[in-house]
Amino acid sequence: MKTSDYLKKYNIRLKKYLGQVFLSDDRVARRIVKEANLTPNDVVVEIGAGAGTLTEELAKTGAKVVAYEIDESLAPVLQERLARYTNVEIRFEDFLKAKDVPEGTICVSNIPYSITGPIIEKIIECEFEKAIIMVQKEVAERILANPGKKVYGYLSVIVQAFYDVRKTFDVSKSHFIPNPEVDSTVMEMKRKEVNLDYRRFKKFVSMIFSKKRKTLRNNLRPFLSVFEGLDLSKRAEQLTLGEIFELYEIWRRSVECSRE
Incomplete structure (x- = not known):
């Protein structure tokens, strides 16, 4: 069943105040998961499970998946979609307020657009070993920017201080429900060995x-x-x-x- 079908089946109305934009293309989700190179021995954290498009592809790898989702109205969708996977734990709570996030693990997420900055800062704070994240294209450009560039700034430095970052691929806005106004970029972040407070x-x-x-x-x-x-x-x-x-x-x- 497609993501759009799940939303229709349970009469899910997207919440503007949460900035809900759900990835709807399984092919993009599979490509993101492929970049993560997960094994059944890995623990992976997803921030914003949404309707479960990416969550399901993560589950198929056999890795232990801990998925955070703030909107409990999506529970029926996620429960049906992920019913056959025993390696998935859905936590219906605000990731930014979560206290027991598995540290030193892998983060694979389609980051909610409206709170991208705070989430990226918490990713750094949680010391994820690696993160494969999809963000707005302009945010990715800021993170990847070099000194002297107009978009080089606070976020560029904070991320690059703790992670080696590279762009993997762009994702058109047509692959989301609803279609956002901007395209997205998937990035890989690998934790550096740095001694920084x-x-x-x-x-x-x-x-x-x-x-x-x-x-x-x-x-x-x-x-x-x-x-x-x-x-x-x-x-x-x-x-x-x-x-x-x-x-x-x-x-x-x-x-x-x-x-x-």
Whole structure:
């Protein structure tokens, strides 16, 4: 049965306030799962099961699937569609508020458009070993951007600091119910071995990008004495990841010393 048929059968009305856009093409779902290269020994987390198009393809791999879905009205669809799979656990809760997300596992998801940023930040915080995620094409461009590009910013740095990221393929808006206004991109994120305090690093990156068109001297004004002798005439968008790491370490040490 097609995704559209399941929605009709249970008279499911999509909720605009949740930004519900469901993947409806099994071929796209299979391609996403193929990119994940899952085995029956893996544990995979899906964020936003929706009508279960991707969930079912994940289940077919034999991996343990933990799928989060905030909309409990979709329970009948998911229960029927996934009834024959004993390796799937549906958790009807808000992923952003979930406390017991399996860490160090694999995330494969069609990320809800309306809360893409916060979800990606939680993916980083949960330390997923790998993530295959589908996001709006323009969001993917921001994440993948290099220094000096107009779209290079906070999200680019936060993701690239913790993950090696690559684009896998684009997905046309015609493969969704309802058709969104934009196309999507599937990305692969592989966790790096980095020794970074996520929350502290996030705070620093947010600070240097707080006023994107301003220089570092402006955005780091409360800490100018810490960076004495350094050239702060550049804007954050001009800095490589390595240069940001260097500034962060100086700032981090000063913050720790001030607390002693």
